[in-house]
Amino acid sequence: MSIARFSPFELLLLKSRSQVDTATLLLLGWVLVHRQHVSEGQRRRRLAQVTAQFRHGHELGPVMSIAHSQDLHAIQLAAEVVRKECSHERSLSVMHQAITVATDDGAISLANHYILRFLADLLNVTPATLGTLFQELTGKPLRPPEDPSRDAYWQAHDPGHYAQKAKEAAEAAEREKATRARAEQQQRAKADKQQEKKQKQQEKQQQKEHERHAKARAEQASAEQARAEKARAEQARQEQARRERQRQEQARQEEARQHHYRRTSSPPPPDRTTRALAVLGLTPGASKTDVRKAYRRMAQLHHPDRFYSESEHQVALASARFQRIKNAYDYLMQTY
Structure with a gap:
């Protein structure tokens, strides 16, 4: 069979160390490409963070390319692999990851509303369980998606609305910048204070070290004096011992003379x-x-x-x- 007959995603599955991990990667990438106001680099980094424990063994670039192409055949194949291989615990883990990458910025796009519901249905996760997971992860309830066919949707998403959001974001950025500047100033003041405190501690430590050296020198002098006195005492003891040995030697010689005299003058021994x-x-x-x-x-x-x-x-x-x-x-x- 010629390798050219396989689609890019099928080739990835053939090369993958874990097909279910590769299929889950594509579904999470599908969620990420529908995130609004997110760069491609941010998408890839986020996908790498969420799937750091996966065992697929290939790069993320081909997966993101397939997700961007909206290849429904590949997405359907990934869904079939995940549905076939996932246990209940793994299914909940996949939903957890999907909700995480869909709501990093606190908002969820209209497309991801439907994608999350599709994944929940695919993995046999009930709507109630999906709502509970979403509430636990985002702190907000999973509300029904907006209807693009209603005027209220377009009023909320017209250019003026986004301009206002951008203005508010700019003002928030300015406030954050000012707050950061104050925090940096406080941090520098704190660092200067800590440096001054550290310098005082070093001076105090140097003073203690000087006193310790002086005490050590005094103790060394005292020890040397004690050793000298001990040496003198040892010398005196050795001299006394030498005299004692001389006395004993003289006594032994005298005893030998006396013994010799007794032997020469006493009767024959038994x-x-x-x-x-x-x-x-x-x-x-x-x-x-x-x-x-x-x-x-x-x-x-x-x-x-x-x-x-x-x-x-x-x-x-x-x-x-x-x-x-x-x-x-x-x-x-x-x-x-």
Whole structure:
């Protein structure tokens, strides 16, 4: 089948990602082209705003061109697609959008009176529901359209009427311009006041910052003085500890000399087993179980970790005692 046999709107439907969205676009565009005193750019922008969530996937220009051409075949095809595919909720949504684009400026054209009623009938929306939607969206009741066959219609729409409307619009524009000028003047005065207030706040903040820096410098000097005092105290403590170690070393050397003197002048020591039992606080004849119990008790009492808070000399003495206890235990466990 040749592609030339399809109409422009049929081609759009074939390319569309959502035919019901494309059909709804044409019907809304049909409403927009019957809006009075609206430029083409405004129509396209309004249509884009209302249908921003549509999934048709094509540009709006071809749709507006078909709507301007008043292609009744295309409009009829769009109406059939919408009537076939729309649920009740989607139908109400389409009517909502149609009323919105038909009454943006607060007025509704004669053609759109009939188009809205046509769409409502197409989508199975009752006249009462249509009236309710129109009232909710515009705040005005949907009145019957004017009859162009009556003289009253032409009297209301003669050139003088429009001239008066234009004059009123110009006067309203002047008033709005004057109001805007006053508002801008007030806004500038307000901005100047806010700027002055902001400048004062900045000066106050700078003063606070200066005071904060001065306080920080004072605190830093105090901290440095405290660190110096702490360093002096630490130096004095280390010096005292050095002297204490010297004293302990002298005491240890003296003890070693005394021990050596006792060893050279005392009778022969007992045998090794007896000495090992004595280290564990046992007497000859103790069993292997007694040795284990005595070792556990002595190890708990003399373990170096119990003296971690004491001086280095105390820790060294505890380590030596613990080593003697362990050596005695190891020897007895090998001998027994």
